[in-house]
Amino acid sequence: MQNYRRHIEEHLLPNFEDKALAGILRTDVDLWQKRESAVYAASSVRTWRATLHVIFEDAIDEGLITTNPAARRRGRGMRAGRSRGRGPEKVITDALGILLTAERAALLSGRDDEFVAVVLKGYTGMRWGEIVGLETEFARPTSIRVEWQLYELDTGEFVRCPPKDDSYRTIDAMDWLSALVANHVARTKLAPCPCHGRTFVFRGQGTARAGGHQGAKLVDVARRAEVSTGTVSNVLNHPDRVSEAKRVRVEQAIADLGFVRGGTASENAAHWRRNGFSTWLFAPAVSAGIRRRHRRKPAPYPCSASLGPAFQPEDGAPATGPTPAGSRSPRASHRTDSATPTEP
Incomplete structure (x- = not known):
């Protein structure tokens, strides 16, 4: 309902x-x-036009109008509509592409959830909400049952609802895929999420927030201390650039308001956010973060320098993302290698 309200208020x-x-x-x-x-x-x-069409249909039912101006004229003879504008089927990737994408996503996150989820999505074609909303009871030995999805609202709330267009289905799974999911569930020792009280196959990452930024904001501290937001930022990051009197006022305001940088973090996120997963994990995993001006031949490179000779920085440009603990920085390795003379 929230999305429909936005469609009406912003576009209709x-x-x-x-x-x-x-x-x-x-x-x-x-x-x-x-x-x-x-x-x-x-x-x-x-x-948005479909929403407008529903509004006019309700008006017809109420006797306010007799025709629907948002109705589309139906085709004559052969079937018209969506099929008319569809192009040929495109091959997005192959088995190796799925494996490399899953491997990089797992290296970026430092967990197995992303590896299993990407492989499962690649081989089953499940929608994003169905992957996030997959409950352990529906991950069966030889199949995956799509019974529910988690629909993400703009507020960050997840709604447990039936799959899109009531597309309930049972997807046959290869033995190795079923074993991969089952082993992941057994290994991670999953617990019911606090928002739905149900156990899901995949966990979220990072900290959970309810309805955006919680607690005092930077601007609130600035108003309380009667300084600019830039001064507050300097107190937090470069205190030597601020006079003693202003710094004391800002620190007192921070203490009075209970300000926490980045908002008040609560427990770990129970579910992935679509935008966060796409921006920080999936997109870098697909592209491998290859720099356009890299002078060597581009090659897929998972962002870890401690995986052995098969994945060394000189094989390609480093991917973006956090460096696993105890490993060398891919960027540092890249700078070291680029300083070494190479044959033209």
Whole structure:
């Protein structure tokens, strides 16, 4: 419901709230869709038009109007619609690509959850919400049962709901894939999450937050101490640049407000955030973080310098991400190697 409310408030009301229902014509809707399509993705605009269509259908049921100006004309003869604009099937990757992506994601996170999740998604085609919402009872010896998904709202809340379009299904799994998931569940000793009270196959990463930044913010400290936010930042990062009097005021404000850098962190996150997983794990894992101006031939490189001779920094450009404890920094290794003369 939250997403529908945003669609209405941000994209429908600004264009139609001043018009009477009976005064909205099909041409008005088509013109609005054309303007929106010039700025937003076509799939998003279609979703907003579908929402508008439902609103007009409700108005028809109430007897307020007789026709739906947002209704699309149906095709004649052969089936028209989505199939008409579909292109040929694309091969995204192969078995080796899935393995390399999963391996890099696990190295970036330092856990096995990401490795198992990427492999499972690559071989089953499960949607993101279905992967996040996979409960241990539905990871069976020879199959994966898709019964629920976790839908992420803008507030960060996860809603347990049926899969998209009621696409309940049982996916046959190879013996090795079922064993991979079962061993992961047994090894990680999973516990029920605090938000749903259910045990999920995959755990979140980082700290959980409810509804964005909690507690006092940097600007609150600045107002309390009667200084600029830049001064507060300097007190936190470069105290030598701030006078003694201002520093004391800022430190007192921090103590009074209970300010914590980055917000008040609570327990570990129970589930992955879509944007965080994509930005910090999946995208770097797919691209390997290869620098465009690297003067050597690009090669896939998991970001660890302690995996043995098969994965040495000289094989390619280093991937971005945190360096595992006890290993050399990939960036440092890259700088050392680049200083070594090489043959042209």
